[in-house]
Amino acid sequence: MDFILLVISSFELLLNPVTLTYVVLGFLIGTIFAAIPGLTATLALALLLPLTYSLNVTTALMACASIYMAGMCGGSITATTINIPGAPSSMMTALEGYPMQQRGQGALALGHASLGSMLGGGLGAILLIILAPFIAKASLLVQTPGKFSLIAFALIVVVAAQRGKIVKAAIAACLGLMLATIGLDSMVPIARLTFGVPALTAGIDLMPVIIGTFAISELLIQAGSIAEHRRMSKEILKAQPIKRRDFIPPLSSVREIGLWCYLKSSVIGYLVGTLPGAGGSMGSFLAYVEAVRTSKNPESFGKGNPKGIAAAESANNAVCGGALVPMLTFGIPGDPITAIVLGVLVINGIQPGPQLLADQAGLVAPMLASLLFSAVILIPLTLFLLGPYFIKIVSIRKDVLYGSIALLAVVGSYVATYSVFQMYLAMVLGILAYFLRKNGFPVITLLLGFILGPNLEDFLRRSLALSNGNPLTFITSLDSLFFIMLTLFFVYFLAIRKPLENPATPIKSS
Amino acid sequence: MSFIPITKSKRLVFPLFLLAFCLLYFISSISLGVPLEDGRLTPAFFPLTLGVISTAFAVIFLVRTIRKTHNEEGSEPPQRELAEKNIERLRPFFVIGATTIYIILFPAVGYFLSSLFYVFSIIVIFSDFKKIFTKSTLTTAVVILGYLLFEQVFRVRLPALWG
Numbered sequence: 001m002d003f004i005l006l007v008i009s010s011f012e013l014l015l016n017p018v019t020l021t022y023v024v025l026g027f028l029i030g031t032i033f034a035a036i037p038g039l040t041a042t043l044a045l046a047l048l049l050p051l052t053y054s055l056n057v058t059t060a061l062m063a064c065a066s067i068y069m070a071g072m073c074g075g076s077i078t079a080t081t082i083n084i085p086g087a088p089s090s091m092m093t094a095l096e097g098y099p100m101q102q103r104g105q106g107a108l109a110l111g112h113a114s115l116g117s118m119l120g121g122g123l124g125a126i127l128l129i130i131l132a133p134f135i136a137k138a139s140l141l142v143q144t145p146g147k148f149s150l151i152a153f154a155l156i157v158v159v160a161a162q163r164g165k166i167v168k169a170a171i172a173a174c175l176g177l178m179l180a181t182i183g184l185d186s187m188v189p190i191a192r193l194t195f196g197v198p199a200l201t202a203g204i205d206l207m208p209v210i211i212g213t214f215a216i217s218e219l220l221i222q223a224g225s226i227a228e229h230r231r232m233s234k235e236i237l238k239a240q241p242i243k244r245r246d247f248i249p250p251l252s253s254v255r256e257i258g259l260w261c262y263l264k265s266s267v268i269g270y271l272v273g274t275l276p277g278a279g280g281s282m283g284s285f286l287a288y289v290e291a292v293r294t295s296k297n298p299e300s301f302g303k304g305n306p307k308g309i310a311a312a313e314s315a316n317n318a319v320c321g322g323a324l325v326p327m328l329t330f331g332i333p334g335d336p337i338t339a340i341v342l343g344v345l346v347i348n349g350i351q352p353g354p355q356l357l358a359d360q361a362g363l364v365a366p367m368l369a370s371l372l373f374s375a376v377i378l379i380p381l382t383l384f385l386l387g388p389y390f391i392k393i394v395s396i397r398k399d400v401l402y403g404s405i406a407l408l409a410v411v412g413s414y415v416a417t418y419s420v421f422q423m424y425l426a427m428v429l430g431i432l433a434y435f436l437r438k439n440g441f442p443v444i445t446l447l448l449g450f451i452l453g454p455n456l457e458d459f460l461r462r463s464l465a466l467s468n469g470n471p472l473t474f475i476t477s478l479d480s481l482f483f484i485m486l487t488l489f490f491v492y493f494l495a496i497r498k499p500l501e502n503p504a505t506p507i508k509s510s
Numbered sequence: 511m512s513f514i515p516i517t518k519s520k521r522l523v524f525p526l527f528l529l530a531f532c533l534l535y536f537i538s539s540i541s542l543g544v545p546l547e548d549g550r551l552t553p554a555f556f557p558l559t560l561g562v563i564s565t566a567f568a569v570i571f572l573v574r575t576i577r578k579t580h581n582e583e584g585s586e587p588p589q590r591e592l593a594e595k596n597i598e599r600l601r602p603f604f605v606i607g608a609t610t611i612y613i614i615l616f617p618a619v620g621y622f623l624s625s626l627f628y629v630f631s632i633i634v635i636f637s638d639f640k641k642i643f644t645k646s647t648l649t650t651a652v653v654i655l656g657y658l659l660f661e662q663v664f665r666v667r668l669p670a671l672w673g
Contacts, residue, residue: 054664167570171528174564178535181560185553192553193538216609223601223635399636400648403629406605407656410612410628411621415666423613431606439524457556469549 003133006361010369019059023370026063027070027378031386034074035086035394036401038222038229041071042336046214047405049340049347050207050412057348058363062370064341065320069374070382071337072280072317073117076309077390080109086394089280089319092288092312099304107246107387108253112306113313114383115249116262120314121375123266124273124321129368136329136357144466146479148459151452153487154276154332158448160494161275161282168441175432176449177456179204186458199421206343207416208426209450213443214336215409216430221437222402229398244388249306257310261291269315273322275490276334276448280316287315317379320371328356328364332452339447341367347416521579525572532568536561604635620671625653 013019026048033044045067052060075087080097093113100109142150155173162169182193183203194200222229265287272283291311292301301308323334324341331352333339345352350360357364386393413426433443463480467473474480539557546552608631615624630649637645660666 051659051664054666167567167574171564171567171571174532174560174567177560178557178564181557188553190542190553192542193535193557195538219632220602220605223605224598226601226636227598397648399633399645400652402636403632403649404652404656406609406632407625407629407652410609410616411625411656411660411668414616415660415664418667420613420617423616427606427609427613434602435524435527460556461551464551469546469551 003357003361003365004129006365007129007368007372010366011373013058013062013366014369014373019062022055022059022063023066023373024378027066027374027382028386030067030070031074031077031382032393034071035077035390036396037078037084037086038225039218039401040087041067041074042214042340043218043405044071045337045340046210047408047412049210049343050415052344053347053416057344057350058366060344060348061341061363061367064337064344065367065370066374066378068320068337068341069121069317069371069379072121072320073113073313073379076110076113076117076313078394080106080113081391087280089284089316090312091281092284093309095288095302096305096308096312099302100306100309103304105246105304107243108249109304109306109309110383110387111247111249112253112257112309114247114379115254116265116310116313117317118375118379119262120266120269121317121320121379122372123263123314124270124318125368125372125375126321127267127270127318128321128324129372132325132328132364132368133357135325136354139329139354140358142330142354142479143477144459145463145473145477146483148456148463149474149480149483149487150330151332151456151459153483153490154326154330154334155445155448155452155456156487157490157494158276158445160491162442162445163495165440165442166495168439169445172436172441172443173445173449175436176446176451177453179209179429179446180450180453181457186454187461199419204425204450205416205422206346206451208413208422209429209447210340210343211409211413212426212429212431213433213447214340215405215412216426217433217437217443219402219406219409220430220434222398224438244384247383247387253306257307261307261311262314264290265311265314266318269318270322272315273319273334274325275322276326276332279323279335280319283319283322284312284316287311317375320375324368324371327352329354331356331455333448336444336447339444339451342451519579522572522575525568525575529565529568529572532561532564536565601635605632608632608635617669621657621668622653623671625656626650629653 014023029044029048030041033039034041045064048063048067052064055063071087072089075085075090076093076097077086079085079090079094080101083094083098083101085091085094097106097109097113100106159166159169159173178193180203182200184191184201191201268287268290269280269283272279272286275282288308288311291307292298295301295305295307297305323338326332326334327338327342331342331354333342342352345356350356350363409430410423410426413422414420416422433446436443436446463473464471474484535557539554539561542554542557543552545555545558608628612624612628612631615627618624626649629652630645633645633649657668661668
């Protein structure tokens with residue numbers, strides 16, 4: 001209850017014009033990046049990460065929360081208007097939104113997407129605020145072998161979630177773990193695997209890894225797909241104009257969708273969010289499938305049914321609340337955005353983990369307040385005020401946009417330590433991530449491997465030291481056994497069992 | 511014995527690179543010493559285990575790629591399409607080149623001159639050499655905005671040409 005009161009009192013911070021400006025700017029940047037095909041809110045956050053050095057940590061976390069929420073709903077703009085989802089989480093929205101746009105109901109489709117995002121995002125944030133303190137208390141009971149098994153669970157599940165490319169995901173995770181082992185050992189003062197480079201003795205910073213894997217690699221990927229950009233720009237110009245008065249969904253249509261659909265989809269999204277590596281696309285897919293399954297008119301889906309939009313958008317925004325649960329309670333990020341938020345905590349000297357909510361509740365509460373504020377206030381407000389101009393915003397000159405991104409990325413990697421070495425490191429990691437992505441490797445597993453690697457090794461060594469080298473400690477310790485069983489359960493459902501059939505017809509991907 | 515044609519064998523470059531990288535890591539971790547000492551794990555244990563696991567995965571990936579490459583039937587795209595694709599493929603390498611030059615120039619000539627070169631290069635790589643004046647103006651605007659953001663708003667000290 002104390003934590004809920006703390007979150008409520010944190011809304012007061014939004015009355016501070018500077019904080020509010022950062023939150024609103026973060027939301028706008030997140031929306032624009034998510035709306036432009038090829039760019040993501042993750043990229044926006046990666047570019048803005050260096051700037052958080054100069055910001056108050058509370059403000060930085062609040063801005064991160066608003067970017068996160070915006071990133072989940074911004075993708076629906078191009079998904080609806082030109083059938084190209086701005087973000088992977090809006091794939092299912094495109095299935096229903098674009099047929100509505102073709103019928104001249106694009107604004108209404110965006111209105112439904114916005115309402116779904118608002119309710120899903122709000123509900124996800126409320127569930128997080130209510131449940132996080134309980135999960136944090138439970139997490140304090142996990143002992144050292146359990147902590148190792150939990151981190152191993154997170155890594156294995158992230159890899160298993162990449163169905164169809166599990167070997168590639170495993171290699172990427174190993175590469176992340178390898179990068180994490182470079183530098184001074186945490187228990188014995190010896191430098192490991194520095195390859196004779198003195199600058200590597202202190203290890204590799206999180207900043208060049210994030211900027212390299214998400215910003216520089218993205219720049220290289222986009223440089224190789226300019227023909228695709230030109231095609232998209234033509235499609236954008238062909239999009240029908242959208243009028244502000246058409247945005248508000250009629251009450252009859254909302255009734256037809258039903259409160260139960262919003263609630264159920266939000267809970268699905270929230271639960272999927274708590275699962276490492278699942279993300280908004282899986283949340284929206286499962287909620288959409290559930291909406292089709294329980295519908296009286298399943299044949300109307302794929303032809304512009306607002307219920308599909310409501311289900312998908314409620315779920316993908318509820319993912320935000322769910323994904324912050326493992327990050328705040330165990331220090332385990334579930335997706336790239338929470339990994340970067342974790343980076344903001346780390347670079348400010350705050351150790352995420354079970355103690356975070358107990359020791360730093362004052363820092364976390366404003367972030368959750370900002371998440372709720374972004375969902376309930378900023379999503380509908382942005383749509384209403386900027387909706388008619390979205391297409392103009394999305395058709396911004398790509399050459400200048402990428403020129404600015406390149407400058408922010410490379411200079412951003414310098415500002416953390418004022419070291420040119422970090423710039424080289426970001427570039428090398430960016431090139432590595434580029435080739436990984438070109439060959440179908442998911443870089444999220446690399447990032448999670450890098451972030452979770454030090455703790456994984458630390459808890460492994462501590463567990464074995466405490467048990468005099470007996471590996472059975474991982475089975476005899478009940479919490480560890482629980483996570484091992486959980487790992488087997490998820491591996492079965494994610495990697496071995498036959499997947500759910502996709503009810504979607506093929507659509508263009510961004 | 512059947513050989514893989516050169517065009518197809520290019521696909522093996524990345525898997526081979528990954529395998530070499532994992533092997534190099536594994537060999538380097540051997541030099542860290544024994545993995546266990548008096549029943550306790552040493553700093554070498556984790557890198558060694560990781561080296562073995564990653565090498566195993568890299569071998570699986572290489573074998574799968576070789577099989578896939580063998581099974582695929584090759585059909586060369588038309589010459590014109592090939593030339594267009596080659597230009598498209600080279601663009602990321604131009605970006606890498608421009609970024610390398612930028613990082614070299616950045617501490618030497620300062621933020622402004624190096625950034626003007628870099629942003630202009632990226633804009634040209636992402637478009638073409640037409641309307642150079644407009645692009646130069648936009649480059650200057652981006653660089654000034656970057657300066658205001660880093661140096662004035664966020665108080666980051668950027669290198670200058672003199673001191």
